[in-house]
Amino acid sequence: MxxxxxxxxxxxxxxxxxxxxxxxxxxxxxxxxxxxxxxxxxxxxxxxxxxxxxxIVHGKWPGKPIRNSGMKIVRAMKEWDLIGAHQYARDYVKAINEEQEKALVAIKTLENWGNNIYASSKVETYNRKQTAAIIGTSPEVLRNWERRGLIKVPQKSNKRVYSSLEIERLHVIYVMLQSNYKIVEISERLQLYDKEIINKIPNEVNQRRDEHISNMRSHWLEVSDNALENAMKVLDLLNEIFQTLHL
Missing domain, CATH: 1.10.1660.10 (Multidrug-efflux Transporter Regulator; Chain: A; Domain 2)
Structure with missing residues (x-):
């Protein structure tokens, strides 16, 4: 050796x-x-x-779910659990693709808001647990976002009721957090898209809002594409190990 x-x-x-x-x-x-x-x-x-x-660890921050998924590979490799590492690597690719899809949905939502297009609140609704599963987080995280003033959720019979209108906003909040925005930054940027003021803001603010959308798109395309490229290299290295050791 x-x-x-x-x-x-x-x-x-x-x-x-x-x-x-x-x-x-x-x-x-x-x-x-x-x-x-x-x-x-x-x-x-x-x-x-x-x-x-x-x-896995080099490069721009790809978001907590992607990073956590990648670290499972690192831990398995440290223990020389090659079978586990290979499975985690496949999960890693899946996680990257899922997070990229969430980002693209959020960016499209921001574009729609900029054109005064919002989801309807008069459709099927969900409770907090169901909504957390849709977003890919926990009910406690949703509570925290509400406590921090990022979203106001209507109540029915003293229970929070989430419609498509709230869910699309939660998607945006989720992606901005994964993009490493601070809570105060998210709050400031969401104000640029609020339905009540979207037609009242001056042109220079509209321009800043469009730049924000462009920056988010560029960030996620660059970061997720790089993460996916590296994930495929990880799989190649694992296959190389299996071939070398005849496993």
């Missing part, structure tokens, strides 16, 4: 030697044995672990 020094791993992956040490320290890769003089001795296993961890 090939052995590597820290600098060899760093050169193979294209990272700094301190990053290799950090990956070991925080548990992205297995702890390397030491030589008699105290130097780390890495193996092919460590090389693959480092390559895969780098593909």
């Amino acid at each position: 090939t052995s590597y020094r820290t600098i060899d791993i760093a050169r193979e992956v294209g990272i700094h030697v301190n990053t290799v040490r950090l990956y070991e320290q925080i548990g992205f890769i297995s702890v390397a044995p030491r030589s008699a003089n105290g130097y780390r001795i890495f193996s092919d296993k460590h090389l693959y672990q480092t390559k895969i961890a780098r593909l």
Whole structure:
């Protein structure tokens, strides 16, 4: 089996030697044995672990669900659970595609709001638990968004009732949070699309709103495409391991 020094791993992956040490320290890769003089001795296993961890954690923030899905692969690789890592990698691709679809829906919603087109509130309604499942979050998160003033939800018989109007707003909030917007920033931007003021805002604000939509689209297309490209590289590396080890 090939052995590597820290600098060899760093050169193979294209990272700094301190990053290799950090990956070991925080548990992205297995702890390397030491030589008699105290130097780390890495193996092919460590090389693959480092390559895969780098593909998953490097780059712009892709949103918490994507990051969490990717970290399952990293943890499986640390334990050298190749079967689990391969399954998690397939789930990772699925998660990226799902989050990209949510982002595109949210962006289309913002475009519709900019043209004064809103979902109807006079259609089928859902309770908080059902709505959380649709959005891909938890009921407590929805409560928090309401407490923070991001959305007002009508009540019926003292229970929150979510229609398509509320759900499309929740989709936008969800995607903006995954884009790393702060709560106050989301609140400010949502005001640019509120139905009550959409026809009253000046042209320069309309222009700023359009720039916001364009920036969100560019961000998610770039980030999700990069994440998907790296996810496919992870799958290729796992297939390479299986072929090399004849698994």
